[in-house]
Amino acid sequence: MIRALHRWPGLLALVIVTVLALSGAALSVFPMAERLSAPQAEAGLSVADLAKRIENTYPGVEQIKRAPSGKITAYWFDAGTPGSAVIDPATGQGVGSADPNQIERWLTNLHRSLFLDDTGRIVMAVGAAAMLVLALSGALLVARRAGGVRRWFAPLRGPLSARLHVEIARVAVVGLALSSVTALWMTASTFDLLPAETSVAAMPAEVSGQTGLVFAASQTLVQTPVAELRALSFPYPGDASDVFTLSIDRGTGYLDQGTGALLGWADLTGWESVSETIYMLHTGQGAATLGLVLGLMALGVPVMGVTGVLMWWMRRQGRPRIPHNQAASRARTILLVGSEGGSTWSFAATLHKALSDAGQSAHVAAMSAFDPDRYSSAERIIVLAATYGDGDAPASAKGFVDRLSRLEAVGAMSLSVLGFGDRSFPDYCAYAQAVSDVAVSRGWAPLVPYDTVDRQSPQDFARWGHALGQAMGITLLLSHQPVLPQARALTLVSRRDYGADVQAPTAILRFAVPKVSLWQRLTGRGFGRFQAGDLLGILPEGSAVPRFYSLASARRDGFVEIVVRKHVGGLCSGQLMALEAGDTVPAFCRPNPSFHAGRGRAPLILIGAGTGIGPLAGFIRANGQRRPIHLFFGMRRPESDFLYGADMIDWQASGRLCKLATAVSRGTSPHYVQDALRGERAQVVALIRGGARVMVCGGRDMAAGVADALADILSPMGLSPMTLKAEGRYVEDVY
Template identity: 25%
Template sequence: MAVSSFLFILLASVTGIILAFEPIDHAALNYSGDQTQIPVTQLIDTLKSNYDEVLSVEIDEAGFVKASVLSMEGDSGDFYINPLTGKKVGEIEKQAEIFQFATSLHRSLFLKSTGRFFVGLASFLLFLISITGLILIIKRQQGIRAFFNRIIKDNFYSYYHIYLGRLSLIPIIIITLTGVYLSLQRFEISPDIVLTHDVDYTSITDTPQRNLAEFPALKNITIADVRYIEFPFSPDVEDPYKISLTDRELLVNQVTGEVISELSYPLVNMLSYYSTVLHTGRGSVIWAVILAAACFSILFFIYSGFKMTFMRRKGRIKNKFKAAQSEIVILVGSETGSTMSFASLFYKELLNKDIKVHLTQMDKYQQFPKMKQLVIFTSTYGDGDPPANATKFLNLLNTFKDIPQFEYSVVGFGSLAYPSYCKYAFDVDEALRASPVAKELLKVYTINNKSWEAFDQWVDQWGERLALKLEVPRDNTVTKPRKKPQKFEVIAKTYAQESPDNTFLVTVRPEKSIKFRSGDLLAIYPQKDTHERLYSIGKNLDGELLLSIKRHEFGLCSNYLNDIEVGASLNAVRVKNPEFHLKKNQNAILIATGTGIAPFLGMMADNENKKERILYWGAKNEASFALYENQISTALERGLLSKFVPVYSRLGKEKIYVQHLIASNHLAFSNALKNGTVLMICGSISMQKEVIAALQVICETYQLKSLSYYQQRGQIKMDCY
């Protein structure tokens, strides 16, 4: 539908933007002088005093008064007047050529009746697109109540497609419905009705005679209520004032001021009037600006819609091996194409290992005669529904039963901000577990917010089970391209050898000034032509970047940073991470394990307002604390940190982790969620999952809202790897 109406909607939007400036340009003349509350009797009296003959007066949507008058000495003709003085204030100018051109193109594409039909049809199609878009947003946001909740950012195009769609929905619906109605009117399917007054002129009397100010018919009527006044052609009592108001038409005796006849405008006339006003923005600069913004939004929807379509198609791969030849089959359920991008990387890496693998959509599940491993990558759409290319999978799974046994793995992609986080992945896993020929290789694995680190971790786990060494490149279509690296000077550091758990601190300063906040990331390039490594950063009291790093025996970047000397420079790029920023006026509970403490050290140092900051930190033993003891002790002394709660997993016989600490402090965490305290989590993916599970239990125990509710409000923030 969007494709078929693309050209007409494009032209209507562009010309709509141009025409939206016409009422703005008209209002800039300011001929009304904000005098629309003048009584209409005063206006009539002023005109009759200033001119020999007054034919008519028209008040346009902007409140400007146009008069048609005759005068033996002064101005005659049609022009704008000052309603207070009756004097001429401006000529009635012709429509500017650019607006004439845009109007003709907007209404009929220069094709007269044929063009008007297609423009009207395009308006109707755009209305249908708006309604279907509304339904899709409601489904994506998981209910109409969550319509205005925070949008989870998949990518730039889908995010702003939804964001602008919500903002411009009502204006676009108004534009389309009024456009359709005006088209019907031009084809006389819904024409205006001409009012015909039935007047008994023989019964009209000329008594009692009244002054204009005393006319009973015109009491309490101001210029703002009037559209048009037709003056009497003669002094005869049978020749009345014909006054068109916003909702009715009056015939008023010019001598007595009594109403001779009064007719209300029928519905079609009212619809015609307000459709014109709402469609064009006449009389309201604010509404004209809104209409222009809505037209700009439509242009963006056209572009982003095509862009997202091409992104989905770009993810399609021509398989090297046919389905019947392949021992490993990858099935993908993807709504926007991002899940397909991850699957494609995994597929290409298997091809690099000379493995016969086949990649296809979940709805194309069939009997794979040589399949030994089934890998499913799937997102969840809406409230636990399958994505568009996976709606038939569960039925197909039950169709093909007489097949050899195979092992399977399910990977779910989603966002913890949604209540039905990866629900469809769990539905698929449950269906496969019920199959007599399917055996679980790995438990269902979930990936939050397209986390590259979580995906890389799963690839390693899957490869280990099959004795495969898999390395998925980070420079790919999934991760965002970085800016050009710049130099950072190492100004202080410790060494891994000094710490019992091989962790160390590095403090760096950019050689060129850059803005950054605690919680941002630093992408470090240890050598030329090597892949980046991301580290969460804290900002210390001197405005320098603090990194906390664990050295791995074969870790390229961690060994590089451990070996680098003070005074040396390294190549890196600051990566904004606004989803993990903490506002200065917010209370917060900070949850970290190991080196995940780095951004929280910066957030403590930045706590100028001395808001409540409680740090829960997990490590192996007390010796691990020595690396951070000075900074944490100083923060506690200065009131920058309210409380420090460490937990050491190897201190006693029983291993205790940070999630156990959260569970034992359930009341404190329940109260924190209730009173708006922000919970921030930084550390490993496995820790994140355990902490989320503990928080979920607390929410259920205390009958709080779901975790997704708090994440939607920005009350739960995570940066895990």
């Protein structure tokens, strides 16, 4: 519901909202420019002194006005001819034209009404209302994606367009909401939809009949500083019954033109003060710095518009269409999906169709949309959850565990969990297991026991579906065909072979980057944008399940590179190791932003063994900024499997690699990478104290040994790998 409320105003009103934002951003510059260019009155200058200086220069002065920026303008008649000028308050003389800035006037008319008068004002008001809906719904979506308001600025992952959209939104949302509300208020005021409560001082019944006021004789003008002045209107020449009208920040009054006595006064009403504050907040008049800040926030609107359209399009392409998806309030079964790459959604679509064919009403939604208050007819909740990284929530499940942990079981509603993952990874279905544990601890009874699906296995899914059908008292046949990402043919251009002497054949395989469309480059999809640490999915012949390898290159390198070791009986590794230059293999690219080197100058401690060197080598190769990088690399024998050995020499010579520490596990004195870490204990401590980030890649046994070694090293500092991991300074890519 919230996503739809955010999506459709954005898509339907994109042009109007963009015009509003860009014209508003341009207009925000003028108050500051006026403030910087206009001569400012010296501190303590009174209205009496200012009026005297201007009258001496322009005897026929009719009105003096002061803008919120401090710009003072005088209007006069000279021999019946009107004149005006921007005034230097120090001299009372004109220093510039008082004519309106034509560019500012044009932009103002565009911003207010699209040059269409009242019709245009209504259209722009609709745009402002759409922007307000976008800001409020966007704030809710950002909080939901981050896992709560307290994690508002939590690190993001996912496609560049989505990250850019959210990064801008969580900074600009307050300003956009403020601009929208004030715009709607001003439109309502223009059309007299707000109470017309104004302060008007009663005209004086009697005046002295004298003329020729000496300004210094008026106590009111002497005591009023120019900084409070809004306008001083002079009496009509020759009319002894007319008066001076003084407007300041606090109200309006009348002064006798002969004696300068205050004849009447009216303070601003509370309603007028509110209206003026809203005008100031929207236009920046009187708050130029705030206006510039709001203008900068408005510049994010077109960027968010483009990235929002890209996100909508990619979501349409990445998720299967689910026909006849029942409303959450009417469905008996609620299917909640936690997915990172999108594959789990296809399983949800298969389950939804099977339930519908069996006469059951079901509703499919993301886990992040979990809201039991909406499930008024539901009897059961089924959670289909993948796991991201080291047991983390996938993209569409942010905040689910936090909400679930705060809720007791709702009536007789059951909650069952099915996990999706790959048993070759150490944190197999860890997030799904965590969801199940929390549900049980809060009293939610499962309809079927917690279960898992390994490597998108249709057989595992069908087996679980049979158990679910029995529990529901229906026949449930789940015939699922995994939806594989669109693969491209990669052509091998070169290979470097290692490891034959230690019976561990290994190769660095380099493929040509396939041609991609402009759309893929802009959206970063497929091979349009990739970097070291992302994943290359290989579809081996005879299998519908892809195998993933960490990339050792980025698109700017001009090639796709991976490191492969041949495993006994390994289907994919065997096929890859048999490739010769010119051969092709079907593959696709999947982002893995949690294992990117990132930007900045903080040191990197890279730790890997064997083929784990792949992405680490990619980080070093890309280190053109000469960021301090320290590599700890474990191998069996340097003469047989020192992967990237020759490159290491060049990288050290060019400053891309600060230090290399190697560990050799075969020979008279076996030495492992964790031993190398302990041998450099002092330097590791110094680097960690300096804000270094630790990145580990390789086998799970190696990673466990590294974690133990770092725990010993960091213990005297009161730190641990878990502490660094919570700070985002310890990441693993383990297999």
